[in-house]
Amino acid sequence: MKILFYGTKNYDERFFSRILPDFPGIEMKFIEANIYEETASLARGYEAICAFVNADLSAPVVRALGREGVKLILLRCAGYNNVDLAAARDCGISVLRVPGYSPEAVAEHAMALVLTANRHTHKAYIKCRENNFALNGLMGINLYRKTAGIVGTGKIGQAMARICRGFGMKVIAYDLYPCKDLDFVTYVSLDELLRESDLISLHCPLTEETRHMINEESIGKMKDGVILVNTSRGGLIKTEDLIAGIRDHKFFAVGLDVYEEETDFVYEDMSERILQSSTIQRLLSFPNVTMTSHQGFFTEEALSNIAETTLENAADFMNGKPLKNQVTA
């Protein structure tokens, strides 16, 4: 099976090439270009393509891949909200993903954002380098004995709940399907979570139901001085309403690893360019907002697991085995 890797970074190539000898019959070609309607034709002659979270796999692109003879889309990520699954089904293309490659990687990054946004370590580091040892602007709050509200207690949310418990926090959660193993967590309604939490961390997937779940109304229900962290998907937050809430001094701190409009920026060095997105610029202008570039997954362990599961998915497809990681419309 020949797989064309779109949007390849040097670390993708390193981790996938390392384990290729364990998967006889699979050939890989890595290209830097990401997948768009215009680049779909590069997949001619490939049975499978491999794409990441920032790929455009909307219906026209999926249909273009179908016309090139692609039968399999291998997502080297967990989320699949960027794939038009109905178009894939209509074109006879199977879509496989990598669920839960390292929930701790994302949860640990979520806590890193909480700590950075709360204690301003990013600013303290720069100040100290400039011989500025004053503490102005660096005050945080204790997490100990505060309440953490976890929205979505799947694999990552559970890992975040355990980390928050380790900090001595009371942990409450909201999920459509509560997890019975989390005996230290109290499940509450979303309204109660918004009302009671000092820290709100988002870990549910982006769906029609969850899109813009953090909006003017839900922000209005939050405690004043809440810390909000999103490492899930940008679309969970209505950014304009978040900006209004920040201006109203609602938040002590906001940490964002994901944000609306990120697709055009994420994983690219734009430092020499004048950004056209005013939303990201506005978010970056606030002293209590900390942003990273969708890097929650980015650990050695996670990349190893992603490479291994992606090639196992490809081998299962090639060998006609059951597709345990298939996502369907």
Ligand code: NAI
């Ligand atoms: P998961 O599928 O294990 O858990 C998702 C949980 O959300 C489930 O318990 C589900 O019942 C719950 N849920 C679904 N709809 C809900 C709703 N309307 N309200 C409340 N809860 C709801 O997923 P996992 O692995 O924990 O990942 C969560 C999300 O994290 C992914 O969907 C993805 O968007 C994001 N992610 C971000 C990464 C990053 O690098 N920043 C890396 C990997 C995933």
